[in-house]
Amino acid sequence: MKGISVIVSAVLLIAITVAVASILNVWILSFSKTQTSEIGSRAEESITCSYGAISLRDLRFQSATNELQGKIVNTGNIKLGDLVLYVIYDNGTLSQNPLCEAGNSVVVCSSSNLTLKPSELALFKLKIGSNYDSVRISTNCTGVYDEVSKGDILS
Numbered sequence: 001m002k003g004i005s006v007i008v009s010a011v012l013l014i015a016i017t018v019a020v021a022s023i024l025n026v027w028i029l030s031f032s033k034t035q036t037s038e039i040g041s042r043a044e045e046s047i048t049c050s051y052g053a054i055s056l057r058d059l060r061f062q063s064a065t066n067e068l069q070g071k072i073v074n075t076g077n078i079k080l081g082d083l084v085l086y087v088i089y090d091n092g093t094l095s096q097n098p099l100c101e102a103g104n105s106v107v108v109c110s111s112s113n114l115t116l117k118p119s120e121l122a123l124f125k126l127k128i129g130s131n132y133d134s135v136r137i138s139t140n141c142t143g144v145y146d147e148v149s150k151g152d153i154l155s
Helices: 002-049
Strands: 054-062 067-074 084-089 094-102 105-108 121-127 132-138 145-149
Touching (some): 054 132, 054 145, 067 132, 084 121, 105 121
Antiparallel strands (some): 084 132, 094 105, 132 145
16 A cells, blocks of 8 residues: 555656646746737837937026926927926926827827927927926937926026
8 A cells, every 4th residue: 555655646746746837837938928028119119219309499488477488399200299398496396297289289288199290399388487497398208308407498
């Protein structure tokens, strides 16, 4: 009887080991495929975004009305979207202003739908506090943005 139980336990041990190895194999293949796909899409986005550039131009602050107006110009070679205008204040606070198209004008909205093709520009007008320090425009490409300090904005 002792010989049979040793053989049975060895077979069970081998069967459990093969089952665990099979489960791990399926998980590792799935995990590596997901990671490879994710890394590939990030690399593609990074390469595409390297052709992007954006610029804030002709900024003017009207102190009588507390309005900032200016141009946003896509100076790169790719279409840029999800444009958000940030106003950074002297006290360190930040105002986030997603920009949307409304006919022929640009307005602040809850979620940006504004896109600019290469060489395209958009005019904006925005009410802000007079204690602003700088203005930044960001895009759907993380490294593509422009920032202008208060000293470079006409009054």
